[in-house]
Amino acid sequence: MAEEPLVIKKKKEKSFKDIVMEKLPDGGNLNACLTCGTCAAGCPATGLHGMDPRKIVRMAALGMDEELKQTPWAWMCSMCTRCVHACPMNVNIPQLIFNMRASWPRDQRPxxxxxxxxxxxxxxxxxxxxxxxxxxxxxxxxxxxxxxxxxxxxxxxxxxxxxxxxxxxxxxxxxxxxxxxxxxxxxxxxxxxxxxxxxxxxxxxxxxxxxxxxxxxxxxxxxxxxxxxxxxxxxxxxxxxx
Ligand code: SF4
Ligand code: SF4
Incomplete structure (x- = not known):
């Protein structure tokens, strides 16, 4: 007897990354990361509380929404945009970080x-x-x-x-x-x-x-x-x- 097809009933919820991408022109290129690490190499905030811009992009890609919204890394970034200029894929990390910040309750921000x-x-x-x-x-x-x-x-x-x-x-x-x-x-x-x-x-x-x-x-x-x-x-x- 043929097996019943698997039916996914519940619509998949939008991830934090999807929500951010909808706000950015070209989705901020957030899907284009090559994991090369150039962004982390030139970022003045790399290492502060373990901050790593490449990891932020990977966490977003993996749907680690809760971790992303809670990490203090959101507040390590100086918004200098150096990573965007260095990135071969023009991934807009500071825009992602800006939206991470905006997800914090206002009275809990630094x-x-x-x-x-x-x-x-x-x-x-x-x-x-x-x-x-x-x-x-x-x-x-x-x-x-x-x-x-x-x-x-x-x-x-x-x-x-x-x-x-x-x-x-x-x-x-x-x-x-x-x-x-x-x-x-x-x-x-x-x-x-x-x-x-x-x-x-x-x-x-x-x-x-x-x-x-x-x-x-x-x-x-x-x-x-x-x-x-x-x-x-x-x-x-x-x-x-x-
Ligand atoms: S520089 Fe760009 S492509 Fe390379 S790891 Fe960083 S975000 Fe990804
Ligand atoms: S914008 Fe933020 S993540 Fe990008 S290089 Fe500057 S401090 Fe690092």
Whole structure:
């Protein structure tokens, strides 16, 4: 008697990799890995807590979803994209890692990144250090005053909210807060080449920890705040110093 054919009744659930691939152009090439290890060789995070980008891709291919979603490797990556450029198959590992991060409950993501993102959301400057408009303005003017005492820089400008400036410049908030003298070298270069530039009172902070947190809405909010200010001032070029 012929055996009954095996019937698979339950539809196979989508794996984490399938879900991520649906979001990425060309599926991020996540199926194309040759296991050559070039990504791991050049990755600055390789070895941190046993992190290995090649293993991440293999785990995704093998459907090790629970392990992938829980491993701290998601937070070792700097999102530098070096692996994508080195990979012969253009496998988009950082995009995979970004989605691993997004699968974590927000309040369980690393506290330092979480706090920096929340601080940026607390003020229109978008500073991850929570620096307010008036404090930024005070520091900029204070540093400018010191530099203007140096020969050749007596008439140097460091404008905030200058209408119609060609360049909209942003700035990592660590500099005005912790190393204000570090603001000067870039201003001097801009002065020497005669660049027409301005900071914005809003959205001047260049860092975006909400992106590293994989919080899409917050990332979008921070980016829009800067872009909106640049557009409002009529600037032509957005100079991102990060
Ligand atoms: S470099 Fe690309 S192909 Fe090679 S192991 Fe890494 S992801 Fe796979
Ligand atoms: S993007 Fe992440 S995984 Fe890729 S090389 Fe940089 S740190 Fe490593």
């Amino acid at each position: 506290r330092g990144i979480l706090r920096s993102c929340d601080a940026a959301l607390s003020t229109d400057t978008c500073s991850a250090m929570g620096t307010r408009e008036e404090d930024f303005e005070f520091i900029v003017n204070d540093v400018l005053e010191v530099i203007r005492e140096q020969p050749g820089f007596e008439d140097m400008q460091a404008p905030i909210d200058k209408e119609g400036a060609y360049f909209f410049l942003n700035q990592n908030s660590r500099e005005p807060v912790n190393e204000p003298e570090e603001l000067g070298p870039l201003w001097k270069i801009l002065h020497m080449v005669g660049a027409d530039w301005t900071y914005g009172s809003k959205g001047w902070a260049a860092e975006n920890y909400c992106m590293f947190l994989a919080d899409d809405d917050a990332w979008k909010h921070i980016t829009e705040m800067s872009i909106r200010k640049a557009e409002e001032l009529g600037c032509k070029v957005f100079l991102n110093t990060e």
